[in-house]
Amino acid sequence: MVVEGPPPLAQPERPFRAEDGTILAMITDTAEFRALADHRVAMADLHLRDLFATDPARGETFAATAADLYLDYSKNLVTAETMTLLMALARRAAVQQRIEAMFTGEAINVTERRAALHVALRAPAGTVMIVDGEDVVPDVHRVLERMADFALRVRSGEWWGYTGRPIRNVVNIGIGGSDLGPAMAAEALAAYADPALSIRFVSNVDGADLTDALAGLDPAETLFVVCSKTFTTLETLTNAHSARRWLLAALEEEAAVAHHFVAASSNPAEVSGFGIDPANMFEFWDWVGGRYSLDSAIGLTVMIAIGPERFRELLDGFHQMDRHFRTAPLPANMPVVLAMLGIWHGNFLGAETHAVLPYSARLRRFPAYLQQLDMESNGKSVTLDGRPVATSTGPVVWGQPGTNGQHAFFQLLHQGTRLVPCDFIGFLHPDHPLGEHHPQLVANLFAQSEALAFGRTRAEVEEEETDPELVPHRVFPGNRPSNTILAPRLTPRLLGELVALYEHKVFVQGIVWGINSFDQWGVELGKVLAGRIGRELTQPTPPDLAHDSSTDALIRRYRNEHRNR
Numbered sequence: 001m002v003v004e005g006p007p008p009l010a011q012p013e014r015p016f017r018a019e020d021g022t023i024l025a026m027i028t029d030t031a032e033f034r035a036l037a038d039h040r041v042a043m044a045d046l047h048l049r050d051l052f053a054t055d056p057a058r059g060e061t062f063a064a065t066a067a068d069l070y071l072d073y074s075k076n077l078v079t080a081e082t083m084t085l086l087m088a089l090a091r092r093a094a095v096q097q098r099i100e101a102m103f104t105g106e107a108i109n110v111t112e113r114r115a116a117l118h119v120a121l122r123a124p125a126g127t128v129m130i131v132d133g134e135d136v137v138p139d140v141h142r143v144l145e146r147m148a149d150f151a152l153r154v155r156s157g158e159w160w161g162y163t164g165r166p167i168r169n170v171v172n173i174g175i176g177g178s179d180l181g182p183a184m185a186a187e188a189l190a191a192y193a194d195p196a197l198s199i200r201f202v203s204n205v206d207g208a209d210l211t212d213a214l215a216g217l218d219p220a221e222t223l224f225v226v227c228s229k230t231f232t233t234l235e236t237l238t239n240a241h242s243a244r245r246w247l248l249a250a251l252e253e254e255a256a257v258a259h260h261f262v263a264a265s266s267n268p269a270e271v272s273g274f275g276i277d278p279a280n281m282f283e284f285w286d287w288v289g290g291r292y293s294l295d296s297a298i299g300l301t302v303m304i305a306i307g308p309e310r311f312r313e314l315l316d317g318f319h320q321m322d323r324h325f326r327t328a329p330l331p332a333n334m335p336v337v338l339a340m341l342g343i344w345h346g347n348f349l350g351a352e353t354h355a356v357l358p359y360s361a362r363l364r365r366f367p368a369y370l371q372q373l374d375m376e377s378n379g380k381s382v383t384l385d386g387r388p389v390a391t392s393t394g395p396v397v398w399g400q401p402g403t404n405g406q407h408a409f410f411q412l413l414h415q416g417t418r419l420v421p422c423d424f425i426g427f428l429h430p431d432h433p434l435g436e437h438h439p440q441l442v443a444n445l446f447a448q449s450e451a452l453a454f455g456r457t458r459a460e461v462e463e464e465e466t467d468p469e470l471v472p473h474r475v476f477p478g479n480r481p482s483n484t485i486l487a488p489r490l491t492p493r494l495l496g497e498l499v500a501l502y503e504h505k506v507f508v509q510g511i512v513w514g515i516n517s518f519d520q521w522g523v524e525l526g527k528v529l530a531g532r533i534g535r536e537l538t539q540p541t542p543p544d545l546a547h548d549s550s551t552d553a554l555i556r557r558y559r560n561e562h563r564n565r
Contacts, residue, residue, distance in 0.1 A: 026383070026390040027512055032089040039085055040348040047479050048075060048453045066334035067320040067497045068487050075453040076341055076421075076481040077349065086340035087330050093512045095336060102507070103326055105131040109289075109518035110384055116518040118292035118503070121284075122318035122496070131287055139285075144315075147282055147300050148308035150262070154223065155194055155307060162256035167223045169198045171213055172301040173243060174227035175235045177290030178264070179203035180372050181499075182227070184365040185294055185302045185314070188495050191362070191431040193305040201301075202243075205235040210242055219250035224261045225301045229284065231263065231270035234527070240274065264297035289518055291372050292503060295496070310492045317496025325504045335504035338423075338483065342505070343512055345421045345481060347391050355413070356399035358425040359445040360490055366425075367399030370502055377506045377517040384516055393513045394506075399423075403444050413452060414476055422482040424449050425498070429489040445484070452480035537562075 027033055052058050052074075062074035062083075078086075101108050105115045117136065120129040125141050153159040157166035172182055183201040186193070193199065200213045214222075224243050228236045240261075247260055257275035265271050266285065268278045282297035294302070295315055303311040321335075330336050345351040354374075356367045378394030400408065402424075413420055426445040430438040455478020461471050485501075487494050510517030536543040536555055545552040 027089070027093055027514055028390040030089070030092050032085065032092045036082075036085050036089060036344070036348055039082060043077065043079070043082070046077065046079075048077065049478065051077075051079065052454075064332055064334045064337050066324040066328070066501070067317070068494055069321075069334065069497055069501065070486045071334050071337065072484040072486070073337060073341060075449055076344075076483065077479065078341070078344065082344065083331065083337075083340075086344060087336075089343070090330055090336060090340055090508070090512065093514075095330065095508055095511050098511045099326060099507075103129070103322075105129055105136075105287075109287075109516060111516055111519045111521070115287040116289060116292070117287045118289065118295070119318075119322045121288065121293075121295040122315040122322065122500075124319065131285075136285065136287070143282055143284070143297055147297060147303055148311075150280070150282075151300070151303045151308055151311075154304050155197070159223075160259065161220050161222070162251050162253065162259040163220045165220050168196065168221040169200065169217045170223050170225060170301055170304055171217075171243065172199070172201045172225045172227060173203075173236055173239045174201075174264075174298070175203040175205075175233060176372060176376075177293050178227035178229075178233075178236065178298050180365070180369045181291070181294030182299055182301050184363075184369040185299070185495060186305050187365050188360075188362045188490060189302070189306050189310070189314075189492055191490075192307075192310050192492060194307070197305060199301060199305045202239050203235070205238050207242070210239050214243070214246060219247045219260070222247070222260060225264065225304075226261060226274075226276070227264040227298050227300075229266050229286075229288075229290070231265045231267040231274070234531070244275070262300070264300055290520075291376055294499065306492060314492040314496045317491075317493035317498075318500045319496075320493070321497045321500035321504070325500070335501055336508050338501070338505040339508035339512070341481075341483065342395065342421070342509055345419070346395055349419060349481075351395065351419045351421050352392070353396040353398060353418070353420055355420050355422045356397060356425070357402050357405055357422055357448075358399070359402040359441055360425070360427060361401055362431070362490060363425065364401045366498075367397065369499075370399075371397045373502060374506050376520050376523070378510050378513070378515060379522060380510075380513075380515040380517075383514040389513060389515065391513070393515060394509070402448065403441065406444065406448065410448065413480060414455075419480070422449070422452065422480070424482055424484045425487075426484070427487055427489050431490050449482045449484050451476060452478065452482050454478045455480075 055061070059072065059074045064071045098108065102116060103119060105117050107113055107115050109116045115131050117129060117131055120136050120140055123129055123137050123140070125137065127137050128135050129137050154167050159167055161167060172179065179201055186199050202210050202213045224240070226236065226240045244257060244261070247256060248254065254275065258277045261276045262280040262282070263271045263276050264282050264284065266283050268281055271281045272278050282300055284293060284296040284298065288296050295318055299311065325333060325335050342354065356370055358366050374397045375394055380393055381389055383389055399405070412418065413422065424445055426442055455476035456474070458471060458475050461474045466474055507517050533555065536545065537558055545555055
């Protein structure tokens with residue numbers, strides 16, 4: 001009998017060709033990349049003050065719209081020629097073709113041999129999206145309908161706990177994409193949440209996280225949503241089992257688990273073994289990556305919080321940005337524009353980090369969400385076919401809401417020695433009743449991008465009759481790039497548009513760099529070693545240690561501390 005192994009890795013297309021048709025190794029070998037490098041040299045002495053002075057309409061020319069979002073990218077060190085050259089590079093990288101490959105269900109995640117079709121999660125009913133010969137959209141809507149039915153039962157009080165009392169508390173247990181997306185969205189959309197429900201999130205295997213989340217909760221009124229595709233994720237299952245013991249310590253009967261635990265997973269056997277009724281498992285599929293799963297069953301906690309109708313508005317926002325991304329010409333395509341500006345900053349201007357600065361307290365977790373989306377997707381050093389990349393790839397993403405960040409790290413942005421491109425995100429209307437606060441918030445948003453761009457010259461400081469010794473300290477060099485993204489207000493639909501905007505931006509950058517934005521092998525080694533070390537820390541007999549001398553010494557120190565306890 002012949003046993004067949006897995007199919008070979010799909011060989012990605014190589015779109016990089018010279019004019020004579022010769023296949024080129026890397027995007028850096030193309031004439032388009034070299035043209036941008038030459039253009040960068042020619043731009044070396046330009047300042048944003050000069051660009052705005054010579055083009056009075058610049059603020060309106062360098063702008064784009066998509067769905068409800070408005071992007072002002074005029075405060076970047078680019079000219080019309082720069083943008084033309086960047087779009088030529090995108091075309092050489094076959095960005096439009098790769099976008100279409102994603103939407104048509106090709107296995108663009110070549111190392112895991114599967115599609116990356118998260119856009120199907122928000123496709124309207126009746127849309128056809130094929131994966132492995134099967135239209136996946138009907139199954140997506142079947143799960144959404146089950147989620148909606150369950151969410152309505154919890155919100156209305158129809159879903160009872162084991163003792164017959166309604167649910168008042170929902171605790172989401174996950175990690176990575178099973179936590180960062182739902183936690184971010186639940187906080188962002190708090191203005192739309194049912195105030196009768198307490199929504200909490202647990203992700204860290206540090207027991208303090210679960211302890212704090214459970215503090216003050218009544219087990220009889222608490223529902224746990226355990227989010228794990230495989231239902232084997234170590235951190236998630238550790239927390240889930242501890243939550244299970246907490247519940248049973250109060251309710252005592254094993255049958256209570258089925259009333260207080262549900263799952264978002266694709267592994268019914270493990271879910272059932274935990275004690276969750278498989279009828280209360282909400283499935284998703286292997287073509288849904290964790291960091292792209294907010295709009296799948298992983299979003300169940302968010303749906304419970306804001307209700308099915310609002311959740312459908314969230315999905316519609318995703319879909320509106322998807323349509324724009326698939327159909328808009330590259331120069332007017334907002335995710336493409338943001339992506340290529342990032343390429344310009346990172347590969348030609350030397351920027352190593354990227355700051356995301358939402359002027360909305362409710363988006364305080366958005367930068368953390370984008371850290372995973374961007375850094376797990378594009379933190380790669382080999383190309384699709386396994387060769388070392390020839391240029392820097394994903395930036396370090398960080399940020400904090402304004403105006404808090406202004407009193408923390410903006411000093412470095414304005415007068416430090418590092419180039420840090422920034423995305424400012426703001427809203428024209430508040431989602432709270434304290435309307436008199438909002439003009440101050442928006443004024444700060446606009447002021448910061450202006451100050452970063454134009455700075456303050458020595459002559460301007462001297463005109464203020466400043467103490468001569470202080471003049472150098474009060475000069476701002478300016479010429480610091482930023483984008484400003486404006487929207488009417490923070491709504492479910494708007495949040496969907498915003499998340500999809502960054503999803504697609506990250507994908508486009510991965511295309512240009514020739515890397516796989518949809519795998520994450522870099523998280524595996526630490527997990528494997530942690531499993532081994534965990535056993536060595538707790539086994540009763542001294543283990544035969546075979547790590548490096550540092551790790552062995554740390555293990556012995558831990559074991560010695562706990563030996564007599």
